[in-house]
Amino acid sequence: MALPNPALNEIPGGYKYGWHDEEKPLQIFQKGLNAEIVAKISAVKDEPKWMTDLRLKAYRHFEARPMPTWGGDLSEIDFQDIYYYVTGTDKAVQSWDDVPEYIRRTYDKLGIPEAEKKYLAGVGGQYDSEVVYHNIREDLEKQGVIFLGTDQALKEHPELFREHFGTVIPANDNKLAALNTAVWSGGSFIYVPKGVHVELPLQAYFRINTQNMGQFERTLIIADEGSSVHYVEGCTAPTYSTASLHSAVVEIIVKKGARVRYTTIQNWSSNVYNLVTKRAVAHEDAVMEWVDGNLGSKLTMKYPSIYLLGERAHGEVLSIAFAGDGQHQDAGGKIIHAAPNTTSLITSKSISKGTGRTSYRGLVKVYPGCEKSKSTVRCDALILDDDARSDTYPYMEIDEDDVTIGHEATVSKVGSEQLFYLMSRGLSEAEASAMIVNGFIEPIVKELPMEYAVEMNRLIQLQMEGAVG
Amino acid sequence: MTLTQPSTALDAETIARIGELSDEPDWLCNLRQRWWERATQTPPPTGQEEEWRRTSLDALPRDASLLTDAPLLETHLPADAAEAGVILTDLRTAVREHPELVAKHLGVSDGPASHGHFWALAHAAWTGGLFCHVPRGVSVDGTLVARHVIPRSDVAYHPVSLVIAEEGSSVTLLEEIVSPDGGSAGWFGGISDVRAGRDARVRYATLQQLGDAAWRIGAERVVVGPDATVTTLNAEIGSAVTKLGLDVVMDGKGGTSKVLGLLAAGDDQQIDINTVQDLAADHTTSDLLYLSALYDRAHASFYGITNVRHGTRQTSSYQECRNLLLSPQAGAEPIPVLEIEANDILRCGHGATAGAIDPTTLFYAQTRGLSADEAERMIVRGFFEQVVAQISDETIRSRIIDALAVRIGTDSSDEVAA
Numbered sequence A: 001m002a003l004p005n006p007a008l009n010e011i012p013g014g015y016k017y018g019w020h021d022e023e024k025p026l027q028i029f030q031k032g033l034n035a036e037i038v039a040k041i042s043a044v045k046d047e048p049k050w051m052t053d054l055r056l057k058a059y060r061h062f063e064a065r066p067m068p069t070w071g072g073d074l075s076e077i078d079f080q081d082i083y084y085y086v087t088g089t090d091k092a093v094q095s096w097d098d099v100p101e102y103i104r105r106t107y108d109k110l111g112i113p114e115a116e117k118k119y120l121a122g123v124g125g126q127y128d129s130e131v132v133y134h135n136i137r138e139d140l141e142k143q144g145v146i147f148l149g150t151d152q153a154l155k156e157h158p159e160l161f162r163e164h165f166g167t168v169i170p171a172n173d174n175k176l177a178a179l180n181t182a183v184w185s186g187g188s189f190i191y192v193p194k195g196v197h198v199e200l201p202l203q204a205y206f207r208i209n210t211q212n213m214g215q216f217e218r219t220l221i222i223a224d225e226g227s228s229v230h231y232v233e234g235c236t237a238p239t240y241s242t243a244s245l246h247s248a249v250v251e252i253i254v255k256k257g258a259r260v261r262y263t264t265i266q267n268w269s270s271n272v273y274n275l276v277t278k279r280a281v282a283h284e285d286a287v288m289e290w291v292d293g294n295l296g297s298k299l300t301m302k303y304p305s306i307y308l309l310g311e312r313a314h315g316e317v318l319s320i321a322f323a324g325d326g327q328h329q330d331a332g333g334k335i336i337h338a339a340p341n342t343t344s345l346i347t348s349k350s351i352s353k354g355t356g357r358t359s360y361r362g363l364v365k366v367y368p369g370c371e372k373s374k375s376t377v378r379c380d381a382l383i384l385d386d387d388a389r390s391d392t393y394p395y396m397e398i399d400e401d402d403v404t405i406g407h408e409a410t411v412s413k414v415g416s417e418q419l420f421y422l423m424s425r426g427l428s429e430a431e432a433s434a435m436i437v438n439g440f441i442e443p444i445v446k447e448l449p450m451e452y453a454v455e456m457n458r459l460i461q462l463q464m465e466g467a468v469g
Numbered sequence B: 001m002t003l004t005q006p007s008t009a010l011d012a013e014t015i016a017r018i019g020e021l022s023d024e025p026d027w028l029c030n031l032r033q034r035w036w037e038r039a040t041q042t043p044p045p046t047g048q049e050e051e052w053r054r055t056s057l058d059a060l061p062r063d064a065s066l067l068t069d070a071p072l073l074e075t076h077l078p079a080d081a082a083e084a085g086v087i088l089t090d091l092r093t094a095v096r097e098h099p100e101l102v103a104k105h106l107g108v109s110d111g112p113a114s115h116g117h118f119w120a121l122a123h124a125a126w127t128g129g130l131f132c133h134v135p136r137g138v139s140v141d142g143t144l145v146a147r148h149v150i151p152r153s154d155v156a157y158h159p160v161s162l163v164i165a166e167e168g169s170s171v172t173l174l175e176e177i178v179s180p181d182g183g184s185a186g187w188f189g190g191i192s193d194v195r196a197g198r199d200a201r202v203r204y205a206t207l208q209q210l211g212d213a214a215w216r217i218g219a220e221r222v223v224v225g226p227d228a229t230v231t232t233l234n235a236e237i238g239s240a241v242t243k244l245g246l247d248v249v250m251d252g253k254g255g256t257s258k259v260l261g262l263l264a265a266g267d268d269q270q271i272d273i274n275t276v277q278d279l280a281a282d283h284t285t286s287d288l289l290y291l292s293a294l295y296d297r298a299h300a301s302f303y304g305i306t307n308v309r310h311g312t313r314q315t316s317s318y319q320e321c322r323n324l325l326l327s328p329q330a331g332a333e334p335i336p337v338l339e340i341e342a343n344d345i346l347r348c349g350h351g352a353t354a355g356a357i358d359p360t361t362l363f364y365a366q367t368r369g370l371s372a373d374e375a376e377r378m379i380v381r382g383f384f385e386q387v388v389a390q391i392s393d394e395t396i397r398s399r400i401i402d403a404l405a406v407r408i409g410t411d412s413s414d415e416v417a418a
Helices: A035-044 A049-064 A101-110 A112-118 A138-142 A150-156 A158-164 A175-183 A416-424 A429-445 A450-464 B012-021 B026-041 B079-083 B091-097 B099-105 B113-125 B359-367 B372-388 B394-408 B412-417
Strands: A122-127 A130-136 A146-149 A188-192 A202-207 A218-223 A228-236 A244-246 A249-254 A259-266 A272-282 A287-294 A299-302 A305-308 A314-323 A328-337 A343-352 A357-366 A373-383 A389-398 A403-413 B072-076 B087-090 B129-134 B144-149 B155-157 B160-165 B170-178 B191-196 B201-209 B215-224 B229-236 B241-250 B256-265 B270-279 B285-294 B299-308 B315-325 B331-340 B345-355
Touching (some): A035 A049, A130 A138, A146 A150, A188 A228, A272 A287, A272 A314, A287 A299, A343 A389, A389 A403, A389 B345, A429 A450, B099 B160, B129 B144, B160 B201, B170 B394, B229 B270, B270 B315, B331 B345
Parallel strands (some): A218 A249, A228 A259, A249 A272, A272 A299, A272 A305, A357 A389, B241 B270, B315 B345
Antiparallel strands (some): A122 A130, A389 B331, B072 B144, B087 B129
C-alpha cells in the first residue's frame, strides 16, 4: 500500500515502489536458520526467558513440519538462503526527525508523515526486521490506548503481552506460523481499553529493503470489552532478482461487544513470497472484519480467519485479489462458528490477468450446537486473458442442522458488449477495461477509507495498463 | 457360489481362477491380468488425497469372499429394441455372444483418477456386470432396465457396467443395485463406463439400494461425444458407506451433459461423492445438481470440480449442491471447486447450501392442517422435485420416487390417493 503522493503519480506504469535504498544495516545476522540464530535474535532483543524458550520450541516445530503441498508452488523457497534479522536502527523512535536519514527518505517517498498529520490516529513503520518509528496521538494515549512496536510492548507491558501472545495462533499451528514464532521481529501491538473507541485508523507500514530478506513481523491486537479500533497496514519491497519472504503472524482478540477492522493493502514487489497467518477470535456480540487486498507478491497464501466463540458474534472477510503476469494470489478466508446465533459473510472478488492466477480458498465450519448460525460466501472472479486462471476452493463443514449456510460463485470475462459500449463513449480499450474492473471490485473498495480507496483504484489502473490490445 | 477358502483379499491367483472358472477366452484372461497389474501399481487411497479425506477405508471389508457367479441380472429390453440390434445383457453373456464388440469396448479407458485403484480392481476381478450397446442411429423407445440383485450381504462384488451409445443413437437406461439388509459388511465395487458417440442422446440413471451393511466404493466415467447430450442421475439410497467418484468428460465439441444426484440418507450412513466436470472442448455445456436430505446421524460430503481447460471457447457450466439437514446430528460438507483456465467462457458458477427446513415454511404448512411430520415429508419431496422434475422418463421417475419414500416416509393421504 502507499498513500497518495502527487509526485509519485507522475511515474508511468509498473511497480512504483521497486527502488531500493543502498543497504546500510547496523546489524545483519548471517544467512540461514538454526537454533543459534533463533537464540541470538532473542538475545539481541534482550528478551525474557519464556520468550527465548518459546522461540526455540517453535523452531523445533518448524523443523519437524513438512512444507505445505497445497496452494501455491513453494518449491523455490530456500530457508537457508534468507536473512532472518537485519536492522538499520537500534530502537523505535517517536519523533520523525530521529529516524535515520536514509530510512526517513524511504518513508518520505511513500508519503507516511504527511498522511499521519492529515488523517491517522497513529503510525508505525517497520524497515526490514525492526520497527523504526511509532507514534500515537496524545488523547488516545491518555485514554489508555497502547500502540507500540511488538518488541517494545514485550518490554513495557510484559504481563498483558504474555497473557495474550500465541493464544490465538499457537507456536505449532502451521509450519510458517512456527517459523514466525521462532524468528519474529517487529510488528504492532495494540491494546484498546474497555469502552474506548479509536475513531481514526491506526496504521503500520512495512517495508522490506534488503535482498533475500525475510520479514517476520508479529502483530497482536486486543480490543477490550465494548471498544473499537480500525488498523490499516501496507507493505512494499524493492524489486530484486532474488526472492524475499514475508511471513507474518497476526493475532486479534475481540472481546465482548468490541469491534475490530483490520485492513491490508498488500503491494509487495513481484518477487516476494507472502505467506501469512492471520486469525481473530470474536467473543460474545463482538464484530471482526478483515479487509484484505492482495495486489503484489509473487505468491500470496493468506486466509484471514475468524473464530466466532461467543453468542451473536459476527465475522466478515472482504477479499480482493489481483494477479498479473507470473503472480499467484491464493487468498480467501475462514470462519469457524463455535457459538449459537453467530453470523458471517465472506465476499471475494478476484481478477486474473496475463498469466496470473487467483485462487479463492475458504472454509466455513459450523460446530454441533451452534444453532441459528448463518453464513454467506460470495466469490466472483474475472478472467481477463486467455492464459489467466481462476480457482475457487470453498470448503464447508456443517455439523448442525438449524443453520443457514450458503455459497455462491461466478467466473466471467469482460464482456465484449460492455467494452464496445464504453469505447463508443470515447474510452480507449484499456480505459474501458480498467473501468469495468473498478466497477467489479467497487463493493469492496467502498469499504476502504477514502484515501485507500483512491489508492486501490490507482493500483488497479497501474496493473491494468496495457492489459488489452 | 463364492470363491471360498481361503477367502482372503484378492490376489493374482484369484484373478486367474475367475477366468478359469468361467472358461473365459484368452484375450479376456490377459485383460484381467493387465488390469490386475494396474491395480497393484496404483495404490489404494491413503486418506491424504483431497477426494479421500472425508471417507476412511479402514473398515472396508477387504476380506469379504468374492462372489464369483454373476448374481441375477434382471433385464428389460423392449422387443422392438432387440430387433433393432440393441444389446442389453449381463457382461458374461455378452462375452460369449458378442465377443468382438465387448473386446472393443471393455477395459479401454481409465476411470476417475480418484478411484484409479478401484477402477483397475473391477476390471481385473469382475464376475458380473452389464453390457448395453445401442447401434448407430438406433433410437430406443421406452426404458431399458437392468437390475443387479446381490443375494447376500457379506460378499465382495465388482461388476463392470458398459454402456455404449453409438453415433446418432438414443437410449434411456435405468440400472438398479440391490442387496439385503443386515448381516456382515460386504463390498460393492461396481463401476460404470458410459460413452455417448457423436450426436447420441443418453439418459442413464443408477438407483443404489444396497443393504445397510454394504460399502459402495464405486466409480463412473461418462464420455460425451461431439454434439451428444447425456443426462446422468445417481440416486444413492442404501449402503452404510458410499464413496462414489464420477467423471464427466466433455471432450467433443458441442456436447451437453446434465449431472443429477439425489441422496436420502439416515441412521449412520456416510455418503461421499466426488465429481469432475471436465470441459475440454469448445461449446460444451455441463450442469450439475446434487440434492441431499439427511436424517438421523447421516453425513454427506460432496467434492466437485469444474475444470474449464486452457484454450477452450464458449463453455457453460454450473455446479450446485444443496443439503437439507433434518436432524441435529446430521452433517454435510459440500465443496464445489472451480478450476478455470480459460477466459472465453459463456457462463461458469457454482452454489452450495446446507441448512434445516425454513421454520416459516414448516409453520405455514402446519397452518394448512398438516402435522409436523406430514409437513416435513411434503417439504422434502418438494426439495427433491428440483431433480425429479427433470427426469422425463416415467418409469425411472416412479422408481426413484418409490425408493426415496423408504427414507422420507409416506403419508396416509398418499396411500388413499393411490
